[in-house]
Amino acid sequence: MTSEGKVPAYPGLFTWAEDGVRIQSAKCDSCGTYFFPAGHQQHAPGCSREGVNEVMLPKNGKLSTFTIQHYMCPPPFKTTGDITPYGLVVVEFEEQNIVITGLLTETELDDLKIGMEMETTTYKLYQDDDGNDVVTWAFRAVK
Numbered sequence: 001m002t003s004e005g006k007v008p009a010y011p012g013l014f015t016w017a018e019d020g021v022r023i024q025s026a027k028c029d030s031c032g033t034y035f036f037p038a039g040h041q042q043h044a045p046g047c048s049r050e051g052v053n054e055v056m057l058p059k060n061g062k063l064s065t066f067t068i069q070h071y072m073c074p075p076p077f078k079t080t081g082d083i084t085p086y087g088l089v090v091v092e093f094e095e096q097n098i099v100i101t102g103l104l105t106e107t108e109l110d111d112l113k114i115g116m117e118m119e120t121t122t123y124k125l126y127q128d129d130d131g132n133d134v135v136t137w138a139f140r141a142v143k
């Protein structure tokens, strides 16, 4: 998996692993909770927060729910143009007991089914002055 020509819109949220794009999560060894973003450690009231380690979520999860947006996200969300309508999906990573919201890269919105397997990928938001694609994490249906 290559990130050639792509830069993340914000650092530390996802990365390019050998087998694909992975969400950068963290796990608390005190209470077993996974959370995202990894820098957000307010995950469980009363937890000592000892032994928090950054971990990558699996590449694939399951579609928990979704919605179709017909209006643009307000700033600081930035794209080259109007991307409406677009899908926002919630993907569940069962073993880690965590759900992650993200953009959907699919355009066949009618084919979405709750429980279907989803793959982590990236979505081009815009091009920077150096010609790089500025991307965020996203999900697509596994075909």
Ligand SMILES: [Zn+2]
Pocket (backbone or CB within 6 Å): 028, 029, 030, 031, 032, 033, 043, 044, 047, 048, 049, 050
């Ligand atoms: Zn904890």
